[in-house]
Amino acid sequence: MVSALPMLLLLAALLLGVPIAFALAASGIFGIWLITGDWNIVFGIMGSTPFSSTAVYVLTTAPMFVLMAYFTASSGLARDLFTAMANWLSHIRGGLAIATVFSCGIFGAMSGASVAAASVMATVAMPEMRRLGYSEELAAGTIGVGSTLVILIPPSVAMVVYGVVTGTSIGKLLMAGIVPGILLGILLCLVILAWVNLVPSHCPATHRIAWRDRVTGLFPIWPCLGVIFVILTLLYTGIATPTEVGAIGAALAGIVGALMGRLKSEAAFEALKLTVRTTAMIFMILIGATIFGYYMTLSGIPQEIVRLVIEWNPNRWVVISGIIVGYFVVSMFMDELPLMLITLQLTFPLILKLGFDPIWFGVITMIMIAMGLVFPPVGLAGFIVSATANVSLMKVYKGTSILTIALVLTTILLMLFPQIVLWLPTTMR
Numbered sequence: 370m371v372s373a374l375p376m377l378l379l380l381a382a383l384l385l386g387v388p389i390a391f392a393l394a395a396s397g398i399f400g401i402w403l404i405t406g407d408w409n410i411v412f413g414i415m416g417s418t419p420f421s422s423t424a425v426y427v428l429t430t431a432p433m434f435v436l437m438a439y440f441t442a443s444s445g446l447a448r449d450l451f452t453a454m455a456n457w458l459s460h461i462r463g464g465l466a467i468a469t470v471f472s473c474g475i476f477g478a479m480s481g482a483s484v485a486a487a488s489v490m491a492t493v494a495m496p497e498m499r500r501l502g503y504s505e506e507l508a509a510g511t512i513g514v515g516s517t518l519v520i521l522i523p524p525s526v527a528m529v530v531y532g533v534v535t536g537t538s539i540g541k542l543l544m545a546g547i548v549p550g551i552l553l554g555i556l557l558c559l560v561i562l563a564w565v566n567l568v569p570s571h572c573p574a575t576h577r578i579a580w581r582d583r584v585t586g587l588f589p590i591w592p593c594l595g596v597i598f599v600i601l602t603l604l605y606t607g608i609a610t611p612t613e614v615g616a617i618g619a620a621l622a623g624i625v626g627a628l629m630g631r632l633k634s635e636a637a638f639e640a641l642k643l644t645v646r647t648t649a650m651i652f653m654i655l656i657g658a659t660i661f662g663y664y665m666t667l668s669g670i671p672q673e674i675v676r677l678v679i680e681w682n683p684n685r686w687v688v689i690s691g692i693i694v695g696y697f698v699v700s701m702f703m704d705e706l707p708l709m710l711i712t713l714q715l716t717f718p719l720i721l722k723l724g725f726d727p728i729w730f731g732v733i734t735m736i737m738i739a740m741g742l743v744f745p746p747v748g749l750a751g752f753i754v755s756a757t758a759n760v761s762l763m764k765v766y767k768g769t770s771i772l773t774i775a776l777v778l779t780t781i782l783l784m785l786f787p788q789i790v791l792w793l794p795t796t797m798r
Contacts (some may be wrong), residue, residue: 433615444626510768642759700741
């Protein structure tokens with residue numbers, strides 16, 4: 370009963386639409402009281418947790434990455450990226466969809482927020498693909514799944530939160546996502562090519578752009594590529610900490626936008642407001658998850674799960690496969706940060722006990738979160754694309770469900786060849 374009642378309270382609160390931070394906190398408080406029967410302990414935890422869970426230096430990385438995302442979005446750099454990629458790929462069947470994937474990947478290297486990528490790319494890419502006769506399923510699905518590249522490619526806010534919660538090196542985590550992110554992008558392009566060749570009606574038109582326009586279209590994106598080069602170089606070499614890289618990246622994104630005449634004072638102020646709002650949301654969820662974590666620790670549920678699995682003595686790959694399937698199912702009903710913060714309390718001790726690398730598991734977790742962002746019924750990126758591009762949610766999910774094949778293939782390859790994830794972090798200083 371001690372285990373079941375708080376879980377049932379959490380489920381009921383989520384079904385009733387209670388904000389996830391308060392649902393976690395309320396169920397955690399209820400669970401702590403059930404176990405201890407002492408309100409002094411409950412009030413003590415409530416009094417200390419808001420400060421102890423958020424007054425962590427490395428957490429300042431998250432708002433810096435969020436600010437960089439909003440500066441990048443407000444500066445219109447995503448439109449330059451899409452135009453440049455489209456100029457070079459529009460003569461290929463499905464070329465604009467592939468251009469969207471590339472744009473999402475490069476935009477992700479300057480933003481770190483998949484929600485921002487989905488919103489911006491829906492505004493930029495959807496009208497052009499509609500004009501050229503792309504089906505709404507293909508166009509919206511590409512934007513939705515393409516935006517998930519942001520979770521893997523640094524800087525990634527979700528990676529930062531994973532690193533803080535699990536005590537894993539944030540710098541190595543961020544670098545570990547690069548090769549899997551590139552792999553996912555390539556597989557996504559291949560799935561798009563297969564789709565449009567098997568069902569040509571989804572992409573009836575192609576056209577060629579003059580070489581002069583192709584070359585001139587590259588000029589506006591050089592500042593973006595320069596910022597990305599600086600960020601990745603600083604992370605890889607260890608010259609700056611991830612927190613310092615976040616601050617430098619946000620400053621460079623703002624400077625580039627201002628010098629290009631795109632980031633006006635009103636847009637910059639709006640970006641700051643959105644950053645404060647998003648950061649407050651992240652921190653509130655962290656506080657709620659920490660209170661819930663105290664309950665989990667007192668109940669002994671994670672330790673009991675580890676004990677039962679060890680006694681069962683299964684093949685560790687069977688266990689990790691079960692965890693991945695579990696993530697996929699739960700991700701259909703829960704947003705990315707709550708999913709990660711709740712499940713890691715159960716899964717992380719288990720994967721360590723079974724000898725899996727925490728950096729490898731971090732990347733696997735990000736891919737599961739990516740699936741949750743685009744898969745029905747709660748996929749947040751799907752909702753954003755639907756609302757921003759004025760597309761039926763069913764059409765969005767039809768497109769993302771087909772393109773999720775790329776996410777599944779990426780997961781399988783990373784399980785078969787863990788060095789895809791671990792190679793780059795091992796070369797860091």
